[in-house]
Amino acid sequence: MVIYKMYEEILEQPNAIRKTLESQKENLDSIARKISETEKIYLIGCGSSLSTCYSAKYALEMVQDVNVDVLTGYEFYYHKKISNKNSVAIFTSQSGETADTRDAMKKANEEGMYTAVITNEKNSSMAKKANIAVVTEGGREEAILGTKTYVTQLMGLYYVLFGAFDDFKSRKIFEQLTKIPDIMEKLIKSTEKENKELANEFKDENLFYCIGSGPNYGLAYKLAMTMLMEGALKHACPLYSGEFRHGLIERVEKDVPVIFLDSNFPGDILTQKSVEFCENIGTKNILFRMQDYADINSILSPFILVIPLEWFIYYLAHFNGEDPGSTRHIGKVRY
Template structure:
């Protein structure tokens, strides 16, 4: 049986190609704006905020751009904004109607801040109300994991902000970014069976700890918060790899599943120490996704690669537990008053 998530996963490469064919000039113009501002605000919720974390942490290691990440209502309640301040607001949302993100966009507009919205829905409120809309061409997604949305949003953020970063190797990053659709096509074919077997092995586990460093923390956040908890209906907790040595080291023990994302970044020195301790001292159930096993690409692009085997893992983890990986229990039904 194939669930809707399967078909949406398979459409990721083409969604990326169409988005860049349509929006590249638009994104280049936004990059010019980003070059001259004092602060860039990145706003999202759920899977969308995970893309904000990844680009923030990617650029923190190579650029002087000042980037602040907020969930929607955290931005709304931010008292540090000034009317007409020299900043750029970028919101990310699949539907373009996420209530808290939309409220943040409206606040930015009230403060006369230049606003950008990256959304998959061309007729959405965010696209209509942002000064500079960017439309990702993944068509409406019904599976909750939003595979096409994640990959296209992340690519748009990389394109816009690396082009504005002043990083001496930005052009190399962007050239490699253009190869991502082909790499994803290959990984969709080559990583399914291994992760199907892994999911069957771990189907009865009830909690997973997800650890990453640098750009991979954002992916660890997505893995825990929207892939495992929303898609596979498993408890999960995301952590920076360096936090392993604090609370988690007391709770991780034999039989506890820990998922590590390793890209051989400078900060992954601590990831490797944590992996070694987890495997050899604690004898925890240690699952390692290493970039080097999947692609020879700049480690700052690791989330684009590692998300594909993780999607297969969550897809089959859900399946082996009798769940549809695209359905939800409460999301879309619950409204906060």
């Protein structure tokens, strides 16, 4: 069987997180202290990087009443009015050269905001122009959909956001971050076979709906936008669980695949109602449940559920004769 580069990159994720936490601790702590003193937090990214912003925002808002905005790079650049200068703008870009995000940082710097970047490239323009940079230890990554760069970037966001608060809930979540690499190592070994079989079952499908609530919406976004569309070259659409009954409830049909991410969040009562509806009309439901994989705070679920999803996408691409790390247009078309 052909082994694509993404296979190795899946295996390397736990160590990439460990190395990032070790090498970047000083800068991560510095950003966390700055956040603790600020009134407003902006999280800005595009593609897979935007998905980490969504997950981190909803995770933090489940335990803190904070002012966090998530925007794409160009939405921030073109449309965001900046009035509160006591703000922290955190930019997420695997390459540190994403044009949308780079322009947004330029605007933030010109407005006098405190800017931080989480990137995998230490010599990138964004790493040089931010007030402070966290350089993740993903090494050279070839798979376009993002594996090591995704989990290390997500870890950086969780670290600085939850590390900014001293209440009991935030500290407990913060303390559990160091357990994630070990859990990931076990899941990488234990979930490959079942998701290879699942991918073989669904290899001929061309459309997938991806549904999640809370922090899992960010992962549903990544699953649809970068993993399925970029990696497996399948049509896909992400959706908040609570929005299922607006639009998709009228369009979803018998035998259409629907992927549900369920972590027993309060909002997952709507995920479960959506599952029941889909079962009744005969869709092909694929359910990834946090509690089936790890006994850890459910707010950390994107770190957990992404592992079986990566194997599913890897083999879905493989069974269709596609390299999950290759691209047709990304990086070739500029606008």
